[in-house]
Amino acid sequence: DTGVSQNPRHKITKRGQNVTFRCDPISEHNRLYWYRQTLGQGPEFLTYFQNEAQLEKSRLLSDRFSAERPKGSFSTLEIQRTEQGDSAMYLCASSLPFRLAGGRNEQFFGPGTRLTVL
Amino acid sequence: SQQGEEDPQALSIQEGENATMNCSYKTSINNLQWYRQNSGRGLVHLILIRSNEREKHSGRLRVTLDTSKKSSSLLITASRAADTASYFCATGIFQGAQKLVFGQGTRLTINP
Numbered sequence: 224d225t226g227v228s229q230n231p232r233h234k235i236t237k238r239g240q241n242v243t244f245r246c247d248p249i250s251e252h253n254r255l256y257w258y259r260q261t262l263g264q265g266p267e268f269l270t271y272f273q274n275e276a277q278l279e280k281s282r283l284l285s286d287r288f289s290a291e292r293p294k295g296s297f298s299t300l301e302i303q304r305t306e307q308g309d310s311a312m313y314l315c316a317s318s319l320p321f322r323l324a325g326g327r328n329e330q331f332f333g334p335g336t337r338l339t340v341l
Numbered sequence: 342s343q344q345g346e347e348d349p350q351a352l353s354i355q356e357g358e359n360a361t362m363n364c365s366y367k368t369s370i371n372n373l374q375w376y377r378q379n380s381g382r383g384l385v386h387l388i389l390i391r392s393n394e395r396e397k398h399s400g401r402l403r404v405t406l407d408t409s410k411k412s413s414s415l416l417i418t419a420s421r422a423a424d425t426a427s428y429f430c431a432t433g434i435f436q437g438a439q440k441l442v443f444g445q446g447t448r449l450t451i452n453p
Binding site for chain 1: 371372374376381382383384385386389429431433439440441442443444445446
């Protein structure tokens with residue numbers, strides 16, 4: 224399967240615990256995005272990487288959230304001291320390098336990690 | 342905050358009928374994209390229309406874009422049960438991250 228993969232698919236944790244999610248983008252995609260989606264809403268942008276550089280972070284990404292993409296390939300999203308309000312689907316997406324995308328920013332999404340904080 | 346608003350929020354039709362969903366947005370865009378999401382799953386890209394295009398077709402999908410009204414529509418012709426899903430419009434803004442800004446979606450149900 225050459226699509227975007229995310230692990231784990233589901234995570235149930237207790238409030239106050241730390242969790243980490245992983246995203247493996249499509250191999251030739253150097254742009255990687257994290258989004259959060261709550262029930263009945265559209266995805267909301269969290270952060271963006273171009274290769275290993277984190278170029279933009281949303282105000283939604285509080286200090287408890289940290290994302291990395293150390294070698295410009297897979298990425299991790301960690302949430303520290305989880306709160307019930309963090310319960311959501313966390314989606315990862317990737318896209319081609321801008322010069323190859325022809326000005327398009329079509330993004331390919333993974334299946335998401337559903338987080339439930341008890 | 343969400344950029345766009347989809348209308349209607351929910352749509353239920355009979356198989357074989359056409360489904361039309363509308364999207365409005367607020368700021369200038371480079372392109373507008375439509376995505377489909379089956380329940381509890383990731384999003385699947387359907388079609389992209391650039392800001393200098395007015396209409397685009399892909400199979401049973403037809404998308405229109407009116408930048409003067411900041412609105413777009415998605416038409417699915419000859420609907421099938423498998424089209425049951427949530428449909429989101431997303432605007433592409435070429436500033437920095439080129440992130441997508443999504444609307445709240447239209448929940449489409451196709452009744453057999």
